[in-house]
Amino acid sequence: MTVPTKAVSAVTHFDPLLPPEPDRTDGRRRRVGVEIEYAGLAPSETARLVRYIFGGTVRAQDEHSFRIEGTLYGAFTVELDMLAAHPEGPDGDRAEKPGPLEERLRAAVGDVGSLVMPYEISCPPVPVDEIAALDALVEGLRRHGAMGTEGRLFYAFGLHFNPELARPEADPIIDVMKAYLLLSPWLREDMGIDIARRVAPFVHRFPEEYAALVVDPAYRPDLEGFARDYVRLNPTRNRELDLFPLLACLVPDALDGCGRDPLVKTRPTWHWRLPDSRVGQPDWSIVPDWNRWVQVERLASDRWALNELGALWQDCRRERALADWPRVVGRWLAPG
Structure with missing residues (x-):
């Protein structure tokens, strides 16, 4: 199987990118x-x-x-x-x-x-x-x-984004989750996450078992089934992309009480907590990390590429070659 053709380009500047669906279904930005x-x-x-x-x-x-x-x-x-x-x-x-x-x-x-x-x-x-x-x-x-994470060895400070959903429907939500799981290893390397945050509990990776379930091109549950799978394999807020706020808003009955955690702020948004906060670093901007999120949404909008990369990820898993996955994704995103 060949790597699918490039659908998005690497982040190289501080101009903010627009997601492929910049507006909600009601026409509001x-x-x-x-x-x-x-x-x-x-x-x-x-x-x-x-x-x-x-x-x-x-x-x-x-x-x-x-x-x-x-x-x-x-x-x-x-x-x-x-x-x-x-x-x-x-x-x-x-x-x-x-x-x-x-x-x-x-x-x-x-x-x-x-x-x-x-x-x-x-x-x-x-x-x-x-x-x-x-x-x-x-x-x-x-x-x-x-000062941000760069200020002290033990600072593990984050920059969090809460992008509003374009459509509160199962398919686009599942597509974004598939895209995120496929790009996450590359994102971690490209962003150079600080060691204090990598060892802290706040931004744990998703279990490989969960990634294998979701990136499968055949994985297309309804929203309630998606929520139950998420809670079963991720019974914690401490994930790099925390879905509890979103799922508690859309399908609270599927969360088996996890959504009643007082720290879960119910809202129809993703809660991406992976990026470092580096406010004390000269010329640091929030825009490149926002643009990385847009990379995820761009992949999510290309169903063919999403399915091809999902199948390729499974092939790498079977061959015990997932250590090479960031390089595979990096080649796909490389300009030219």
Whole structure:
């Protein structure tokens, strides 16, 4: 079997690419949420930076959590990525006002946690053709001393993308998952994932058993069957592409309780958490990693190439040659 002809090209610039389906079925432009983890800059200062760039009003929720409302795109949040430091629940709901002792304790927990845990900026969803606007925030963070994964040996900070679905239907969702599993080994090599994140539990690879099931060209379950297969073989949020938010939104009954984890934010989006956050690195941009995601969607839109690569992956598995798979994919993506 020959490698299928190239359907996408390698990322070589910082101009954002549009996915093959940039609009939803209702005609509205798709949006993408972005989360950036970092250290070295207090959340209050970060909140003021967001307000300076995008406008809006800063509201302090506690010492380690701020919300910037009324910006050009919607509400940003800046907070320590550590639930124990915040008196509010995961959805911002406060069951009851904490007492003075609890407030001081949570502030102390946050002070200690900020030494090893990242702060996180959650950006409101922006149209996919305006994602480069968020690089102004990256530049501001860097100028004010923020650090990403490059800052310390033990920093394992991520850049997360939450692309909105174009169509909440089984076939396009399965196609994207097939494409991601086929491109994932190449993505990891091409991105040069930091060693701290490779050994951390947050972005585990998908089990080979699951990849073998899904990339099979004959794999075409309904959405509920797809969800049950996913939960059975991936009973954890700690995957490089976390499907729990999406599946909890579309088929919650198929998740057998996994979707009721309070950390699962139900939404009709993919949750891609593989890329590193390198905000302290000169000239670092979020756009190349976004363009890598578009590579996945471009492959997903080409059913013939998807099936050919799926069959080739299975051949490599039978021959115990999957170690060569990134090179195979790299040759396919190479320009020319």
